[in-house]
Amino acid sequence: MRLNLSWVSYLGALLAFSIGPPLEGEFTCSGRPASAEIFEGITYGCKQMEPSKEARGVVHWVRINLTARGIAPYVTSKDPTAVSQGWQYRLRRVGEVVASEHLAVAINGTFFSSKSSWWRRSGDLANSAEPVVADHIISHFPLDAYLPWFDDQLTPHLRPAKPLTEAELATAQWGMGGEDFWLRDGRVWSGDRSCFIPDARTAVAVDLPRKLLFLAVGTHISPNLMFQTLANLGARDGIQLDGGDSSSMAIGTGASVVSPGVVYGWRPVATQFGLRAEPLR
DSSP: OOOOHHHHHHHHHHHHHHHOSOOTTSSSOTTOOSSEEEETTEEEEEEEOOOBTTBOSEEEEEEEETTSTTOEEEEOOOOHHHHHTTOSEEOBOHHHHHHHTTOSEEEEOSOEEESOSSSOOTTOEEEESSOEEETTEEOOSOOOSBOOEEOTTOOEEOOSSSSOOHHHHHHOOEEEOBEEEEEETTEEOOOSGGGGOOEEEEEEEEETTTTEEEEEEEEEEOHHHHHHHHHHTTOOEEEEOOOGGGOOEEEOTTOSSSOOEEEEOOOOBSOEEEEEOOOOO
């Protein structure tokens, strides 16, 4: 059968468009350290997972000492032009945000919807599914989500209940809403089958007494193994953010030991959560 060349070209372009660029570090740690301090108060690590029904690939993680000098959270603020059109944000890639906001590290944030539901592009209008708090400004109500948040002294807060109380709202300076409270008091909750299903995952966890924050992206891993990995690193409580094709992490310019840039992910998202930090002395 003779094929119409215009259709061949169209299908080829469509296939390339749907696949997108390769994901860096998807299957191996590619020479990245198991653990190394990369900024003041920020340690990065890469863990190679043993192939199983629950995992393959790697987990990229960072541990942040919130008492270290120069540490400052970053949470995406609402975009004024988007708000003027009835939306909240414009989609941006995590790597672009790390570069433009001079961040040490960042991950993707909340679940979201966008005006372009089929193929999401940078600059598209978007809304967050869960609330975020950016410099005391709450994106929207109701606060029907688990919310890791930080006060003006960078004290972390996360409790297995929602919504926040009025007293908490009054003192919350930064926060990023999410779903599924998988890690509680150092133990992974495994109450349903979804805990064992692998996918790309993004997680936030804390050790409240030690004022430690953990951010992690897994390339293909179940919540069970993702949060057990964080628990083994010292995390006590943690939630899951948006995952799948949205999962992304990027390291900023000035990092020691590791090269700056995107370590995983490439699709633009509505919100990002990250940290500014000082270079190592």
